[in-house]
Amino acid sequence: MEIKSIYENKKQFMDLLLLADEQESMIDKYLERGDFFALYDSDLKSVCVVTRESDDVCELKNIATYEKWHGNGYGSKLLHHIFSHYKGKYKTMLVGTGDSPWILQFYEKNGFRISHRVKDFFTDNYDHPMFDNGIQLMDMIYLSKNL
Template structure:
């Protein structure tokens, strides 16, 4: 099993974010949509054994809420526990920085993500109906069309 304590987050400077667009597109299929948020908040490269395995982007909201906007792990590095560790590390980081909750949204069709976030301690809080209708092409996963965004929240205090 991988030594998961070898996972490190390294913040990416604003002027270098465009170099990581291909990672962000692993988690969000619309380049047009990704470009609307990729320069907001905090973007981190995810390293394992000093090799980049993905990125994670967080945006800040009112009332000390941080949103996990995009987490992308390269295909070869998925299902190894990296995402779980990244969420644990980032929850600790944002809690230390005074945030009280973390939110995240995923498509109704993303069965694996729905399970993943609940296993990570997030609770469903609401649905953004027809969220994915604004995407230029329909998205299908698991034979289900992505239409709605399922929003989750995790208390950090």
């Protein structure tokens, strides 16, 4: 297994990024300013993007694993890599996500704790309704992790 930093042609990974953030115009807002990581295990399995939000805070903007590889630990391995990478550079990592039990459980299992909620984020910022397991996503749930 190998995790690589990607500096150029980040849009070549758009198909995978869209699994976690399904509107390309929203991804475009952070993709070029973010640090991009790709996890390979014989071939590409997972990617993530992390942005600097302040001197003390970075934000995990996107993490995605191809669906056929869900449950194999690739997302968690990528998270632990970026935790190590940013330890000492930032005090806190944030991540925002929809109010989906399985996604929240994934982040909590990896050391994040619920921080706050941005009401109506998905309805105010996306050009179409977003659903997870048949439930419309409305609010953005932010979680934080001390690094």
